[in-house]
Amino acid sequence: MGRYLIARLFQGILVVLLISLITFIIVRLIPGDPVDLLLGEGQVPITEAQVEAIRRQWGLDRPLWEQYLTWMGKMLTGNFGTSIIRTGVPVNRMIWEAVPVTALLNLLALGIAIAVAIPAGIIAGARRNSWFDYLLTGGSTLGIALPNFWLGLMLIVVFGVMLRWLPPFGLRSWQGYILPVVVLATEQMAMLARVMRGAMIEILNQDYIKTARSKGLSDRAILFGHAVPNALLPVVTVIGFRIAFLLSGTIIIESVFALPGIGRLLYDSVFRLDYQVAQAIVMVLSILVVVVNLLTDLTYAAIDPRLRLLARSR
Amino acid sequence: MVYSRRPPSGARAGFVRRRDFLKRSLLMGAAASSSGALLSLLASHDEAQSQSSTPVRGGTFVAVGHQEVPTLSPGKAVGNVPLFIMYQLYDGLVDVDENFEVQPALAESWEISDDGLTYTFKLRKGVLFHDGVEMTSEDVKYTYEFYGDPESGSTISGQAADIESIDTPDPYTVVFTLSQPNATFLRITATNYYIVPKHYHEEVGEEVFETRPIGTGAFKLKEWRPAEFTELEAFDDHFRGRPNIDILRQEIVPEASVRAIAMETGQADTMTWPPLIEDNLRFAADTENFTTFVSSSLSVNHFPLNNNHPILSDKRVRQAMMYAFDRPRQINDVQQGAATLATSNLSPSLVQWFEAMVTTYDYNPAKAEELLEEAGWTMGSDGIREKDGQKLTFTCTTITGDQARRPQAEILQQQLLAVGIDMQLSEAPITAIQTGLRNNTVDASLFNWNYGGTNGDPDAPTTLPSDGRSNWSNFANARVDELLKLGRQEVDPERRAEYYREIQRIVADEVPFLFVMYWDWFNIFSSRIKGLPKSALAGDFIYKKLHEIWIEA
Numbered sequence: 001m002g003r004y005l006i007a008r009l010f011q012g013i014l015v016v017l018l019i020s021l022i023t024f025i026i027v028r029l030i031p032g033d034p035v036d037l038l039l040g041e042g043q044v045p046i047t048e049a050q051v052e053a054i055r056r057q058w059g060l061d062r063p064l065w066e067q068y069l070t071w072m073g074k075m076l077t078g079n080f081g082t083s084i085i086r087t088g089v090p091v092n093r094m095i096w097e098a099v100p101v102t103a104l105l106n107l108l109a110l111g112i113a114i115a116v117a118i119p120a121g122i123i124a125g126a127r128r129n130s131w132f133d134y135l136l137t138g139g140s141t142l143g144i145a146l147p148n149f150w151l152g153l154m155l156i157v158v159f160g161v162m163l164r165w166l167p168p169f170g171l172r173s174w175q176g177y178i179l180p181v182v183v184l185a186t187e188q189m190a191m192l193a194r195v196m197r198g199a200m201i202e203i204l205n206q207d208y209i210k211t212a213r214s215k216g217l218s219d220r221a222i223l224f225g226h227a228v229p230n231a232l233l234p235v236v237t238v239i240g241f242r243i244a245f246l247l248s249g250t251i252i253i254e255s256v257f258a259l260p261g262i263g264r265l266l267y268d269s270v271f272r273l274d275y276q277v278a279q280a281i282v283m284v285l286s287i288l289v290v291v292v293n294l295l296t297d298l299t300y301a302a303i304d305p306r307l308r309l310l311a312r313s314r
Numbered sequence: 315m316v317y318s319r320r321p322p323s324g325a326r327a328g329f330v331r332r333r334d335f336l337k338r339s340l341l342m343g344a345a346a347s348s349s350g351a352l353l354s355l356l357a358s359h360d361e362a363q364s365q366s367s368t369p370v371r372g373g374t375f376v377a378v379g380h381q382e383v384p385t386l387s388p389g390k391a392v393g394n395v396p397l398f399i400m401y402q403l404y405d406g407l408v409d410v411d412e413n414f415e416v417q418p419a420l421a422e423s424w425e426i427s428d429d430g431l432t433y434t435f436k437l438r439k440g441v442l443f444h445d446g447v448e449m450t451s452e453d454v455k456y457t458y459e460f461y462g463d464p465e466s467g468s469t470i471s472g473q474a475a476d477i478e479s480i481d482t483p484d485p486y487t488v489v490f491t492l493s494q495p496n497a498t499f500l501r502i503t504a505t506n507y508y509i510v511p512k513h514y515h516e517e518v519g520e521e522v523f524e525t526r527p528i529g530t531g532a533f534k535l536k537e538w539r540p541a542e543f544t545e546l547e548a549f550d551d552h553f554r555g556r557p558n559i560d561i562l563r564q565e566i567v568p569e570a571s572v573r574a575i576a577m578e579t580g581q582a583d584t585m586t587w588p589p590l591i592e593d594n595l596r597f598a599a600d601t602e603n604f605t606t607f608v609s610s611s612l613s614v615n616h617f618p619l620n621n622n623h624p625i626l627s628d629k630r631v632r633q634a635m636m637y638a639f640d641r642p643r644q645i646n647d648v649q650q651g652a653a654t655l656a657t658s659n660l661s662p663s664l665v666q667w668f669e670a671m672v673t674t675y676d677y678n679p680a681k682a683e684e685l686l687e688e689a690g691w692t693m694g695s696d697g698i699r700e701k702d703g704q705k706l707t708f709t710c711t712t713i714t715g716d717q718a719r720r721p722q723a724e725i726l727q728q729q730l731l732a733v734g735i736d737m738q739l740s741e742a743p744i745t746a747i748q749t750g751l752r753n754n755t756v757d758a759s760l761f762n763w764n765y766g767g768t769n770g771d772p773d774a775p776t777t778l779p780s781d782g783r784s785n786w787s788n789f790a791n792a793r794v795d796e797l798l799k800l801g802r803q804e805v806d807p808e809r810r811a812e813y814y815r816e817i818q819r820i821v822a823d824e825v826p827f828l829f830v831m832y833w834d835w836f837n838i839f840s841s842r843i844k845g846l847p848k849s850a851l852a853g854d855f856i857y858k859k860l861h862e863i864w865i866e867a
Contacts, residue, residue, distance in 0.1 A: 032745020036784075039469050040392025041613070043768040044502055045775045046783055047472040053464040086384040086540055087467070088521045098541075153571060161575055168575050169567050170542070258567040260541040268382065268541075273745060 008297065012290045016283075020075070023282045024068050027275050034060070034084050034273040058084050071279065080280035085272045091280045094265060101171065102250055102261035108177065109184035110242055116185075117192035118235065122228060124193070125200020136193055143190025148183050152256040155179045169258040180257045184250065188242065195238050199231035240296050369845060373865035374561040377857075378573045380587035382541040382566050387524035388508035389461035389468030394854060398564055398586045399544050401858045404508030404529035407435050407454065407488075408500055409858060412850035414664070414770030416500055420449065420509055420530065421488075430495030430805040433504070437486040441553040443511045444534040451482035456512035458490075466520065473503045495803040497810055501771040532557045532861035541566055558845070558864035577604070583840040583865075586857070591650055591718070594836040605846060607837040609853040610663035612767035614656050615719070617710065617726070617828035618786035619758045620751055625708055626758065630689040631735075632825040636675035637682035638733040639726060645831050648721050652836075656829035658818035659765035660772060663832075663851045666807070667772040669815035672822035682733045691734070699734035707736035708757040711750065714741045716760075722830070723760050751786045759786070762833065765821075770852070772814040773802055778821075789826035842866045 035054050039046055055061045059070065074081055080091035124133040159179060160168030167176050203209065204227055212222050251263035262281060269277035379395035391400050407421040418424075421435035441449040460466055462474030476496045481489040492499065509530060515523050527535055532554065533546035546562045564586060567573045574593040576582035588594055598606040619626045619635075626632060645653045654662060662668050691699035691706050699706040712723050720741075727737045737758070742750070750756030763786065766774035776782045779798055780790035794817055801813035821829075837853035839846060845863040850856050 030743070030745070031749045032743065033749060036745065036748060038390075038392070039783075041764055041784075043764050043766055043771075043774050043776060044470065044506065045472040045475060045498075047464065047475050049464040050469075050471045051783070053471075054467050054469075057467045083384075086382070087387065087390055087524060089384075089525070089540075097539075153569075156572060156575060161579055164579065168579060168581065169569075169572050170565055172543075255568045256572065258542075258565070258569070258572065260539065264541065264568070271743070 005298070008294055012294055015290055016287055019286045020072060020279075020283060021068070023279050023286075024071065027270075027278050027282075028064065030270065030273060032273050034058070034275070037085065037272050071276075075280075075283070080283075081276040083269075083274055083277050085269070085274040085277075091276050094277060095262065095280060095284060098260060098262040098265045101259055102254070102263060105177065105180055105184060105250060105253075105259070105261060106242075108181045109188055110239070112181065112185040113188035113192050114239065117189045118196055118232075121193040121196020121235075122200055122223075122231075125197040125204065125231070126223060126227075128201060133197070136197065140190035140193045143186045144194075146186070148187055149252045149256050151186065152179065152183045152253055155183065156256075171259055176257070176259075180250075180253050180259060183253055192235060192238060196231065196235050199234045200227060203227045203231045237296075240292065243292060369558045369864040370867050371558050371560075371864070373559050374563060375559045375584075375843070375860065375863070375865065376576075376582045377562075377564040377584045377586045378567045378576050378582040379564055379585070380566070380568055380570070380573065383538070383544050383564070384540055385524045386527045386535065386538060386544075387468075387520060388510060388527075388529070389466060389470055389520075390524065392469055395564065395566070395586050397854075398857050399546070400508060401531070402533040402546050402562060402860060403527055403531040403535065404510070405441075405531055406506065406508050407437075407504045410501055410505050410769040410852075410855065412847050412852050412855040412859065414666075414851055416505075420454075421504075424500075424504075426805065430497070430803070431492050433490040433492070433499060435488045435490075435504075437488065438553060439486055441530050442551045443514070443530055444528045444549055445511070445514065446551065447511060447513060449509060449511070449530055450485040451488045452485070453509050453512045454488045455480045455482050456515070457509045458507055460510075460515065460520075461507065470506055473506060477503075495805055497802055497805050498771050498773050501769045502773070505769055533562050536561070552861065554861055557861035559860070562860060577838065577840070580840065583843050584857075585838060586854075588836050588838075591652055594834075594838070595650060595652060597838045598836060601841075603841050605839045605841055605843065607839075607846075607850045607853045607856060608652075609835045609837070609850055610654050610661045611762065611833040611835045612661050612663070612852075613762040613764045613832075614659060614661070615653070615722075615762045615830045615833055616656070617723075617758055617760050617830070618751060618763075619825075619827050620754060620756065620788055621790065621826055622754050622788045623708060623757050625704075625706060628689050629824060630685045631691070631706075632828075633675070634682040634685035634689070634733065635730060635735065635828055636825055637678045637685065638729050638735070639675070639828060639830075640677040640729060641675075641830050642677070644722050644725060647725070648719075649831065649833060652834040653831035654834070656831050658822040658829060659774065659778070660814070660818055661767055661832045664767050664770060664772060665851075666770070667766075667811055667814045669818040672819050674822075675825075679729075679733050686733065686735075693734050697731070697734060698736045705736060706734060707738065709738040709740055710758040710760060711740045711742050711747050711756050712760045713744045713747065716741075719760050726828075748784075748786065751788070754788070766814070766817075772811075772817075774798065774817075775802075778817065787826040789824070791820060791824060791826075794820055 035051055038054060059067055071081065083089050083091055083094060086094065120136055124136040127133055156168045156179065159166045166178055167173065170176050209222060209226060212226055250261060251267050254261040254264040255267065266278065266281045269281065377398060379398065381393060381395045383396045383399055385391055385396065386399065386403065388400055388404050391397055405419045407419060408424070409417050409419040411417050420438055420441060422438045423436045425434045437451060443449055458474055458477065458480055461468040462471050462477060464471045476492045476494055477490055478493045479491045483489065510523065511528050514528050525538065530553065532549055532552040534549045536545040536547045538544050543563055543565045548557045548560050550556050565582070567576060570589040573585050574589040577585060577597065597604045598608065619632055621627055641655060645651060645655065657674065658669065658672050660668055686699055690701045692701065694700040710723050712720050723739055727739060730737045744761065747756055747759045751759065763777065763784070765777045766772045776784040778789065779785065779795050797813045797817050801810055804810040804813060835853050837856055842865055843863055844866050847856055847859060
């Protein structure tokens with residue numbers, strides 16, 4: 001187990017290093033000059049000295065390899081540098097301010113999705129072809145198919161404009177979270193419910209369920225003693241996957257509802273060639289994915305005896 | 315439908331009063347507009363203003379913009395949304411108002427020497443910064459020296475390049491000596507340099523200052539969250555008097571439709587970046603709930619053509635494209651009539667500088683074909699013209715996801731094909747297009763850009779000179795280069811105007827880019843906002859007057 005852990009850890013570090021290099025290159029492959037964006041469109045005299053000074057200030061005049069090493073060096077000390085567009089603001093602070101918004105949004109959505117989708121998926125799977133099952137299958141197909149920006153705009157129109165119950169945008173009060181959370185939860189709910197239902201149906205057809213039934217166990221005991229715990233495994237995997245992507249995947253929703261989260265920060269920084277910010281966000285997100293993957297694998301190894309054996313035999 | 319939105323013939327001499335000019339162009343615009351909604355805008359809004367009673371104190375004014383306010387430094391802010399905040403926090407020596415008139419601000423008067431090299435400003439006495447310290451000539455000198463130094467990384471240092479020395483004979487006098495005459499000094503430099511307090515800026519440094527600024531403006535900073543909102547509060551000791559409203563807030567709402575919703579639900583009092591044209595026209599028609607100012611954008615909607623491209627370098631080909639191009643149709647179909655036909659590089663709203671007597675290009679495909687024949691391009695069997703075995707083809711790269719303008723390129727594509735020109739379409743982000751035009755890897759594009767007119771000044775230092783940083787068409791014309799230089803150094807406005815009129819005639823004749831139209835620019839206010847100006851040629855500059863407005867109880 002110890003060697004396995006070290007090997008996985010080493011693997012993780014290698015992946016992060018590789019990602020850092022790829023990120024650095026890709027961000028710089030976006031054509032364009034950040035200085036253009038800094039100077040704006042207005043017709044005012046601009047001198048060469050001025051352009052060069054700005055370039056120097058942001059280290060854009062240095063060779064690429066040097067820029068990369070400088071960035072990596074700083075990053076090892078936990079410093080992501082400063083934003084070019086939001087002149088001089090530390091990237092760390094920008095990320096720290098944006099993370100809670102996105103994290104809260106996603107955690108609330110995921111929480112609601114789990115609370116609704118798992119019982120619904122269990123019932124639909126257990127009562128296959130019932131009216132409830134049809135409702136859930138139909139509803140979840142719709143929930144996955146609806147583009148979330150469209151759903152967001154519709155909710156704004158209905159609850160923000162027509163009924164005026166909720167603020168149409170922004171986070172000036174806690175009510176600002178309601179509509180975006182509903183939109184995000186809808187999509188995740190639909191997905192989780194489908195996975196749960198599918199897993200239930202599959203498990204309920206297994207031989208050991210038939211055995212349990214022929215032993216004379218009650219439906220209730222079969223359902224909660226055998227079927228549900230086993231059917232939960234794939235659902236847990238999906239939830240783990242969602243947690244890994246907790247901070248991404250809300251780019252569009254954050255723009256629609258004007259929320260200052262990490263998704264919008266990433267989107268803006270890519271479009272405004274704010275290299276430091278874009279790089280930092282991609283790094284933070286990928287480190288998060290690597291860490292969560294590592295933890296998931298280790299948890300599996302701890303839970304599943306077969307994986308544990310495999311690890312030991314290595 | 316007859317399209318006629320030419321500027322009135324008298325505009326050139328400047329004897330048409332601005333209001334009349336605006337009203338007339340509005341009426342003509344309304345005739346052309348499919349909705350016909352703009353008809354009585356100005357009239358009704360005059361009535362609304364005259365009915366309004368005495369100013370009321372208090373309340374919160376909310377604006378919605380589309381992009382974050384990345385900095386509060388007066389030396390770095392660019393773009394409408396950040397500038398909206400700058401107008402409230404700071405003042406310059408002089409200011410350009412919503413009708414492009416130069417007005418006193420921190421300077422109450424100024425004198426220009428006959429040789430145009432010395433500018434002497436007399437400062438207003440008793441102007442206080444937000445921390446209660448009086449503003450003096452030392453602060454002015456400090457500001458110009460700090461942001462005028464390229465090493466400061468400011469975006470405005472180039473505007474101070476002609477300043478040789480700054481003297482402060484007494485606390486209320488500042489004397490600028492220039493190395494060469496600079497006719498743009500008042501409208502550009504003295505307007506754009508917002509004065510910061512020496513004692514504070516020197517102490518905390520630019521990095522802190524740009525997050526916790528102090529100015530002389532009518533509002534002072536309360537809270538700033540770059541991507542969310544900026545909240546300002548009334549400055550009691552402002553030199554023009556305390557503003558009527560207590561709180562002024564700008565919210566950042568990226569989605570155009572959500573900004574329109576904010577207006578509609580009364581959550582916003584104005585939009586610092588307009589929504590879709592349909593929403594603009596709808597609000598403009600609703601005179602009961604909204605007060606709308608329609609001005610002409612200074613940026614021209616145009617197809618930059620890379621003049622270094624082997625085919626596009628031929629002036630006859632470029633002219634032929636103008637004749638083959640039904641521009642009024644684009645104004646009506648794509649912009650719903652809310653635009654003015656472009657005749658050259660300057661907007662007709664710049665009445666002092668606008669040139670009406672230029673080569674015009676009425677839709678005339680026959681003439682286009684004639685020009686192409688003359689240039690040696692003969693019709694090929696596939697309907698595409700060719701010369702020496704080469705096809706008359708090039709690619710127009712539009713901005714990725716640009717729903718508003720992309721249809722224009724599609725319409726033009728068909729019209730060019732009708733005369734045997736093959737224009738292919740592709741997409742790329744704006745930054746990629748601009749770099750591509752510079753490096754000659756992009757043939758043509760479509761976007762709006764300013765070719766003169768900033769602050770009502772006709773100079774175009776980055777877009778028209780052959781070595782201009784933003785000369786997207788790689789247009790190189792020795793006479794234009796010379797005229798720009800002459801125009802920048804000529805302090806007599808009448809003589810100066812002649813240079814810029816000649817530039818417009820050359821641009822119209824040379825067609826460095828396909829100039830299409832000047833979009834109508836909508837500045838829309840909730841009707842509860844009173845005390846707004848009567849009219850505006852520069853709608854965004856109404857936001858410089860928010861200390862005068864009040865909210866109807």
